[in-house]
Amino acid sequence: MAGALLTACDSGTNRDAEQAATDTTATSVDAGNSAQSSIQLTKGEDSPEFPDAMLEQIQPTDGQKFRSESVTFRYNIKNFKLTEMTEDAHNKMLANSQQGQHIHLIVNNDPYDALYKTTHQKELSAGHYVALSFLSRSYHESIKTPDAYVLRQFTVGNAENKNVDLTQPHMFYSRPKGEYEGKDTERIMLDFYLVNADLQENGHKVRATINGQEFMINEWKPYYITGLPMGETTIQLELLDGNGNRVESPFNPVTRTITLKEASNPQAAAH
Template sequence: MPQSPRASLSVLSLVCGGLLLLAGCGGGGGGDGVQIQAGDRSPAIDGATARVTAPADSAVVDDDSAAITIEAENFEAGIQTDTERADEIANSGNGQHFHVILDNQPYMANYEAGTLFDLGDLEPGAHTLIAFPSRSYHESVKGGEAYDLVNFYVGEESGEFMLGAREPAIIYSRPKGTYSGDGADRIMLDFYLHNVELGPDGYQARYTIRDAEGGEVASTTLTEWAPAFVTGLEGGTYEVTLQLIGSDGNVVPGPLNDTTREIEVRPGN
């Protein structure tokens, strides 16, 4: 897998205006030192997969308090990922896990394979579930065979699924929640791809970070499937938007392809 070149906003500010794709311009409430750098993938976990064994695809689940089961291959949940990156960014003390994304909501972390994992009370009708393995520091294990997509119904066969087997989609994973102390120094941006390959002349992934007043703090457009990292954010609340961009420069239609999450940054806490 090709490795992503590292590029920072401080360098690319000389050409701000969209001439280059790897990073955009920063400004606003995040402080003058905000940078986004494209990173490399962590070492591969060969053959790692997550498979949703229940419910089955297109199944009708009677109970609105739905639960799923994820089985793993070549992946051990609950252990620490042994790489240098584990000491460089926010890392879960509970170890490796699965990111479980239901209806494009913030992911839930499942730290046990082969056991029932409660999704909570769900509305009747159609639901879309995506699951993939994650390292202890929340970087997804990437690959066309590593993740699983299951569409199911609760109570009745009504409504539309958010994602099918053939549509191109980008799936928001990180950042999420609150980043405190050392974990606020370097925050990972990470995503998952479905029926998409990134490249300079094709699909691209765009992250935009805005402060509480809506001012753009930083942005980056990635042409390779690898994480990026933001540094220099001051304390406060931010909105992070992830978009899948087509070769025409526009957001690709689809309910997952333009997603915004709110995060909180607390440096020094």
């Protein structure tokens, strides 16, 4: 069952309209001129749960120092199978990895690497790094349970250890990413990962700005973007505190650009 469609925010939106956006289906409103917009953000339907899934990171350890720029990531996984297709993948109408379930590795909030094995080699220049790893369904939706992620920091080469406070609230961008073609452009998943923060009406929120149109998110779920034009789309995510101010974090805000393309051939259109 599809979730509620969020309205975009503007200075003229009243509390009743905001409440309707979280409770039921509503029309998206352009933040600039209050005219109806084709871009909509809808809370995703329920996905298969993996309550016992566990991700353990063997390397890097927290605070580890690497002399070489080649860093090895090693994991142990319990109650979750990499490369297996998530059971509802073909019903989601979302871009789906044909290689199946995987790990998302996000380093310094850069675009993730999708890992289909428990050992991964990554070249990193000298510097300080914060790495988030979490388990992902085959269509790139994160598993949002306490045992399904690991957050670590480490240094490479002769670099200063900046010691980011990982006990504070942080948000990491996951999807959408890259290029979408044909049918995959019709419904695109927005997904992010929260650490030490819960979204709620009177607490932390995420403000998503999509091609200049703002949406306020107060529930940690995947969301579906529809009505995007072909070409480039810019998405900015901001983690806000209960007073509507940006949370202090080296990863907040984050902005990404994706590209939507018409199907280049009938097979792509049917994907």
